[in-house]
Amino acid sequence: MATTPKPEETAKIDHRSPLFEKGWMDKPAEPKPGIFCYGSKPKNLEYVGMPFPKEWNPADEDWQLPENWKEIIEEGFKDRLDRFRSLKLFMDICVRCGACADKCHFFIGSGDPKNMPVLRAELLRSVYRKKFTTGGKLLGKFGGGRELTEDVLKEWWYYLYQCSECRRCSLFCPYGIDTAEVTILGRELTNLLGLNTDWIAAPVANCYRTGNHLGIQPHAYKDMLDFFTDEIEDITGIRMEQDMNRKGAEILFVTPSGDVFADPGTYTCMGYMMLFHYLKSLGLDITWSTYASEGGNFGYFTSHEMAKRLNAKMYAEAKRLGVKWILGGECGHMWRVLNQYMDTFNGPPDFLEEPVSPLTGTKFENAKATKMVHLVEFTADLIKHNKLKLDPSRNDNLVVTFHDSCNTARGMGFFEEPRYVIKSVCNHFYEMPSETIREQTFCCGSGSGLNAGEDMELRMRGGLPRANAVKYVHEKHGVNMLSCICAIDRAVFPDLLRYWVPGVEVTGVHEMVANALVFEGEQKRTTDLRGEPLPGMEDEEDV
Amino acid sequence: MSIIVSSLAVLVVVAIPWIGVGALDLRVLFGIVIPYAAMATFFVGIVVRVIDWGRSPVPFRIPTTAGQEWSFPWIKRNPVDNPKGLGGVIVRMLFEVLTFRSLFRNTRLEYRRVDGVPKIDYEWEKWLWLAAILFHYSFLVIFIRHFRFFMEPVPGFVTLLQNLDGFMQMGAAPFNGFGLPGVYLTDMLLMAAVTWLLVRRILYSQMRYISLPSDYFPLFLILSLGFSGMLMRYLFRVDVTKVKELAIGLFKFSPTVPEGIGVIFFIHLFILCVLIAYFPFSKLMHLAGVFLSPTRNLSNNSRFVRHVNPWSYPVPTHTYEEYEDEFREHMIEAGLPVEKGADATAGSEEKE
Numbered sequence: 103m104a105t106t107p108k109p110e111e112t113a114k115i116d117h118r119s120p121l122f123e124k125g126w127m128d129k130p131a132e133p134k135p136g137i138f139c140y141g142s143k144p145k146n147l148e149y150v151g152m153p154f155p156k157e158w159n160p161a162d163e164d165w166q167l168p169e170n171w172k173e174i175i176e177e178g179f180k181d182r183l184d185r186f187r188s189l190k191l192f193m194d195i196c197v198r199c200g201a202c203a204d205k206c207h208f209f210i211g212s213g214d215p216k217n218m219p220v221l222r223a224e225l226l227r228s229v230y231r232k233k234f235t236t237g238g239k240l241l242g243k244f245g246g247g248r249e250l251t252e253d254v255l256k257e258w259w260y261y262l263y264q265c266s267e268c269r270r271c272s273l274f275c276p277y278g279i280d281t282a283e284v285t286i287l288g289r290e291l292t293n294l295l296g297l298n299t300d301w302i303a304a305p306v307a308n309c310y311r312t313g314n315h316l317g318i319q320p321h322a323y324k325d326m327l328d329f330f331t332d333e334i335e336d337i338t339g340i341r342m343e344q345d346m347n348r349k350g351a352e353i354l355f356v357t358p359s360g361d362v363f364a365d366p367g368t369y370t371c372m373g374y375m376m377l378f379h380y381l382k383s384l385g386l387d388i389t390w391s392t393y394a395s396e397g398g399n400f401g402y403f404t405s406h407e408m409a410k411r412l413n414a415k416m417y418a419e420a421k422r423l424g425v426k427w428i429l430g431g432e433c434g435h436m437w438r439v440l441n442q443y444m445d446t447f448n449g450p451p452d453f454l455e456e457p458v459s460p461l462t463g464t465k466f467e468n469a470k471a472t473k474m475v476h477l478v479e480f481t482a483d484l485i486k487h488n489k490l491k492l493d494p495s496r497n498d499n500l501v502v503t504f505h506d507s508c509n510t511a512r513g514m515g516f517f518e519e520p521r522y523v524i525k526s527v528c529n530h531f532y533e534m535p536s537e538t539i540r541e542q543t544f545c546c547g548s549g550s551g552l553n554a555g556e557d558m559e560l561r562m563r564g565g566l567p568r569a570n571a572v573k574y575v576h577e578k579h580g581v582n583m584l585s586c587i588c589a590i591d592r593a594v595f596p597d598l599l600r601y602w603v604p605g606v607e608v609t610g611v612h613e614m615v616a617n618a619l620v621f622e623g624e625q626k627r628t629t630d631l632r633g634e635p636l637p638g639m640e641d642e643e644d645v
Numbered sequence: 646m647s648i649i650v651s652s653l654a655v656l657v658v659v660a661i662p663w664i665g666v667g668a669l670d671l672r673v674l675f676g677i678v679i680p681y682a683a684m685a686t687f688f689v690g691i692v693v694r695v696i697d698w699g700r701s702p703v704p705f706r707i708p709t710t711a712g713q714e715w716s717f718p719w720i721k722r723n724p725v726d727n728p729k730g731l732g733g734v735i736v737r738m739l740f741e742v743l744t745f746r747s748l749f750r751n752t753r754l755e756y757r758r759v760d761g762v763p764k765i766d767y768e769w770e771k772w773l774w775l776a777a778i779l780f781h782y783s784f785l786v787i788f789i790r791h792f793r794f795f796m797e798p799v800p801g802f803v804t805l806l807q808n809l810d811g812f813m814q815m816g817a818a819p820f821n822g823f824g825l826p827g828v829y830l831t832d833m834l835l836m837a838a839v840t841w842l843l844v845r846r847i848l849y850s851q852m853r854y855i856s857l858p859s860d861y862f863p864l865f866l867i868l869s870l871g872f873s874g875m876l877m878r879y880l881f882r883v884d885v886t887k888v889k890e891l892a893i894g895l896f897k898f899s900p901t902v903p904e905g906i907g908v909i910f911f912i913h914l915f916i917l918c919v920l921i922a923y924f925p926f927s928k929l930m931h932l933a934g935v936f937l938s939p940t941r942n943l944s945n946n947s948r949f950v951r952h953v954n955p956w957s958y959p960v961p962t963h964t965y966e967e968y969e970d971e972f973r974e975h976m977i978e979a980g981l982p983v984e985k986g987a988d989a990t991a992g993s994e995e996k997e
């Protein structure tokens with residue numbers, strides 16, 4: 103594994119290119135350790151029947167390409183041009199105005215000019231022009247065309263897996279060109295040759311087999327929830343058992359498996375459990391599933407088809423259990439997939455009913471077709487209707503800011519509900535600067551399957567703009583907690599913030615909800631869910 | 646390199662009619678044949694291109710949601726940046742096309758290091774937006790002003806626009822005394838905006854890095870188009886009545902080339918012909934493309950309205966039955982409900 107340079111080293115970035123130099127077409131990519139992930143392992147590709155499984159290392163000279171690799175890519179490209187208007191259009195209409203250039207967190211953090219969104223797309227465009235347009239065929243390089251060679255393919259791979267598909271560039275593009283869409287389809291092409299990263303291929307194979315990315319088998323999944331049940335009992339004195347795989351429940355709950363397995367997501371998971379228990383006596387009839395135990399969808403970082411194959415489980419399980427509708431946990435790209443693709447992929451879910459909150463009677467009209475409600479909107483509705491007894495002072499040790507996940511922000515438009523919930527459960531909340539939140543939000547730098555350990559330098563670089571904004575509120579308002587509604591965020595922010603902004607921790611929204619939630623008959627709480635003393639309470643104990 | 650190639654190309658474009666008309670006197674070719682060919686290329690090219698785009702479906706809803714979605718009645722939504730239906734989409738597109746809304750959001754990165762610690766700011770930057778919008782609107786006004794050359798009688802709005810545009814002739818003192826015609830504001834603005842777009846491309850290292858010959862070429866072309874037009878108006882006057890005769894003839898499909906039109910006019914016309922013939926094959930197609938952009942022209946309603954992918958096909962999935970068959974024993978041990986019970990487990994064991 104590559105060593106990650108110190109922050110002072112990483113910070114030395116120059117965004118200007120020298121005056122006289124070779125054009126980018128003549129400079130092949132130089133893969134740098136720490137900037138890319140390990141290649142996909144054959145067993146993971148084999149498990150889901152992906153083409154050309156092999157042991158390979160991106161650092162090697164020989165990528166073991168099949169004889170006819172060029173035809174495969176060109177045919178795949180043509181096929182996608184015929185199936186996606188977005189791709190065709192985005193290949194044709196860019197004027198290279200440069201508005202997107204300094205909007206990408208990977209460019210800001212690396213200074214590598216090929217990380218400018220325009221150029222990332224141009225890597226594919228140049229081949230497109232040469233192969234599929236008259237001008238490119240005739241004029242060659244002067245028409246912006248470039249022959250597809252092994253170097254070009256490697257360059258594609260290197261930069262396509264340095265994009266977190268966050269769509270920030272698309273917000274600023276005067277024509278709405280979405281580099282994420284180009285990256286998604288470009289990655290589909292690399293997958294035709296078995297060239298993915300193992301950090302994507304392994305979760306895909308795991309999810310296919312066990313229902314979740316981490317490969318947690320059903321009994322282990324139950325063990326985890328049982329463990330949390332014990333933890334919660336220690337803190338509250340109440341046993342909050344959860345229902346699993348139960349037929350005939352009204353609602354199926356699906357959340358990313360990261361919440362079940364990795365800190366600090368586990369505290370968010372305990373938050374879900376406590377909320378569900380709180381609502382049980384009020385009439386909430388909900389079950390978890392071990393089969394559909396993943397909301398996040400790494401298939402989406404492979405191809406549309408793989409995303410569809412993995413996403414199918416949620417509806418299949420809802421049908422099998424006979425629930426009325428589905429509730430989804432705090433997750434980023436899970437919600438992008440749910441919002442933009444799910445019903446088209448796997449619908450129509452006509453065996454489900456239009457979601458209605460059993461506690462407030464609120465009809466979730468915005469989820470009429472997919473029948474999937476976001477847990478945060480569900481909770482926001484509960485709070486609005488005064489269904490929860492909350493004591494926000496239990497979060498007084500926290501000075502909180504909120505990170506909009508790229509996917510729920512620019513792929514959904516989910517801004518107010520989380521803020522409403524956070525402000526209801528904690529007293530100290532501060533926004534980061536306006537050009538770094540909501541639709542202009544910066545990525546955590548590790549989305550779209552980049553959250554591996556071996557590309558830590560890339561992640562620290564990509565996360566720099568977000569960390570910089572956190573640092574601003576940390577210094578100005580003493581913010582010590584970054585909240586988010588994405589499991590990838592919860593998994594990767596701790597590393598990022600330790601690197602750039604020590605002193606700021608990471609939480610999901612429902613961890614704070616559960617901390618504030620006042621249960622009938624609970625023991626006096628002296629710690630929060632993390633076992634840390636609650637402000638004011640520790641003193642009483644001492645006395 | 647890109648700059649040199651494209652400026653040479655434009656010099657060639659200028660030289661062709663100069664020689665063609667000035668030396669070889671090929672007036673019919675440059676006055677009639679080439680304009681017709683260019684216009685045909687323009688219209689056919691655009692139609693073919695748009696149809697080609699249209700042939701590829703939009704399988705999924707992928708709007709960029711730049712504001713709060715429609716949810717609860719008590720949450721204020723942003724109907725324009727995150728449209729729920731057709732109305733919102735139309736307003737969003739109008740903003741996009743008429744005011745370049747997305748480009749207006751532009752900021753500029755300010756990267757500094759203070760004691761080795763990076764500080765990142767985002768500065769106000771509207772120059773690109775300003776140059777773009779001035780360029781496009783000036784071009785539009787100039788285009789409409791040209792109606793007076795090929796419409797008889799000249800429509801009222803054209804005259805009005807022309808007078809508004811030329812109001813400088815009262816105020817621009819030094820010019821009046823020399824008997825020059827009024828200076829058009831849009832001529833100046835167009836030239837200034839295009840010059841800025843060019844200078845920006847050359848001066849900013851990021852822009853220089855991403856620029857291709859096909860980025861400089863249209864800029865040089867438009868600059869020389871404007872320059873030749875202004876030369877014609879302010880220095881080498883051409884016989885406007887004869888130009889008009891030619892233009893009206895072209896539009897009535899009974900073209901003639903009157904004698905006595907200066908070469909400069911043919912240069913101007915030829916540059917225009919090259920520009921419009923080049924149009925469908927170039928990035929200038931963003932004019933049509935912006936209307937088709939799926940991140941802007943779709944509403945964000947896929948959670949409450951079902952959309953069908955025209956090429957959707959069935960995919961293999963891992964069914965619950967297969968899942969339970971693999972993990973049944975563990976599930977029973979952990980007390981999780983199963984479909985088939987322990988007998989099936991025994992069966993699968995035998996199989997193994």
